Amino acid sequence: MLTCKQQVAVSSDYLDGQLSFRQRLLVRHHLLFCPNCRRFIRQMRLLRGSLQKLPEPPPEDLEQTVERMMREQSR
Ligand SMILES: [Zn+2]
DSSP, X not given: OOOHHHHHHHXXXXXXXXXXXXXXXXXXXXXXXXXXXXXXXXXXXXXXXXXXXXXXXXXXXXXXXXXXXXXXXXX
């Protein structure tokens, strides 16, 4: 069984569907017995849902930043 710390560490991947079948089972098993992590996952899912609705941040200064990085690298 996962510890809460392990659970938190994989919860982002869990929400992304990035976990293997076995890992997913471990997470589900943990959530079944741990109301704290259940709440955590729920809040994380809500947060991510609301984040996805936000517009993309403007690509402010991106070109300048890349240009500067390339200049610094070629030094
Ligand atoms: Zn837990």
